[in-house]
Amino acid sequence: MPPVQPSIADLAAGVVGGDRAMLGRSITLVESTRAGDRSRAQELLATLGPRDNTHRVGITGVPGVGKSTFIDELGSHLTDLDHRVAVLAVDPTSSRTGGSILGDKTRMTRLAVDRDAFIRPSPTAGTLGGVARRTRESIVVVEAAGYDVVLVETVGVGQSETVVAGMVDVFLVLMLPGAGDELQGIKKGILEIADLIAVNKSDGDNVERARSAARDYSSALRLLEPASPNWNPNVVTCSGLTGDGVAELWQQLQLHRAKSTESGEFAQRRKGQRVRWMWDAFKDELVERALGDERVGSLVSEVEAAVLEGSEPPGRAASRLLDTFFGN
Secondary structure, three states: OOOOOOOHHHHHHHHHOOOHHHHHHHHHHHHOOOHHHHHHHHHHHHHHOOOOOOEEEEEEEOOOOOHHHHHHHHHHHHHHOOOOEEEEEEEOEOOOOOOEOOOHHHHOOOHHHOOOEEEEEEEOOOOHHHOOOOHHHHHHHHHHOOOOEEEEEOOOOOOHHHHHHOOOOEEEEEEOOOOOHHHHHOOHHHHHHOOEEEEOOOOHHHHHHHHHHHHHHHHHHHOOOOOEOOEOOEEEEOOOOOOOOHHHHHHHHHHHHHHHHHHOHHHHHHHHHHHHHHHHHHHHHHHHHHHOOHHHHHHHHHHHHHHHHOOOOHHHHHHHHHHHHHOO
16 A cells, blocks of 8 residues: 655645754655655645745855865855754756765755754755756745745756745855956856855965955946846855854845845845746646647657657647647
8 A cells, every 4th residue: 555645734834833854854745756656745845834034045156166075064054043944955867867966964964963953965956957846846845844045046047046046035156266367257146146156265375365256346346237236246255174264254145135125125026936836836837737638648749759850840849739729
């Protein structure tokens, strides 16, 4: 006999009551792509409801910047301040094997054993730029469980950053010391969405290089129009290894929150995020239903072959599939 699934009421009660096993099962449910699970997941999310008294921080950085070590240090600093911290680490999923690298718990050694922290590596399943499709739902679940700071780690600098920036309150970009050619390689779009830049690994022989890089990044930011009329992005230096500058960085994140709350921008941003979430969910649901339709399924091979051969434009092929789904 298959195992008995807990009711939505039991899952919700377990999440709110701090049952970590129920929390894990709830996130597994909202990450599931099975049709039956999706309806249960939506019922769970409606039961839990949104929490607007939390702090959502998106964190990204160039490869080798030390994101996991930094998050381990920042998260530990926050739990020392009596915060409860959830880390949603979006893992790269192989497009060939479907496997994912779930190694964040081994790199975040202190948070992994901290009773006030929760780490959830989430495979991306091939979605845009490495952003887990259900990250938004996972945020709602961990916030309902009482985690007041949610750190969303992305896989690296790319398209995923824009998506993550649209689901958090503040977006932090980690950089390496020694700007030089690296500064030239930064996409303008990343600087435009950054609320704070932190030059990590500012320790030992790297301290002066980190300061020099911070000056270069500050100069680059002055050439751009700030995304918010209430905040000018700052550049700080820190070390995830030694902890130097991490407390000051958190103060900057708190200052950003205070200013955005005072101006009303925080509330408006959360409202706008919920509307975008609705439309993203609508698009996902439309694609799932269309591809699950027998009439569409029987036409897919034919349409794909026509597009491959060049006998039919992709746009018209897409219209054929949609017309078939809607019965036109």
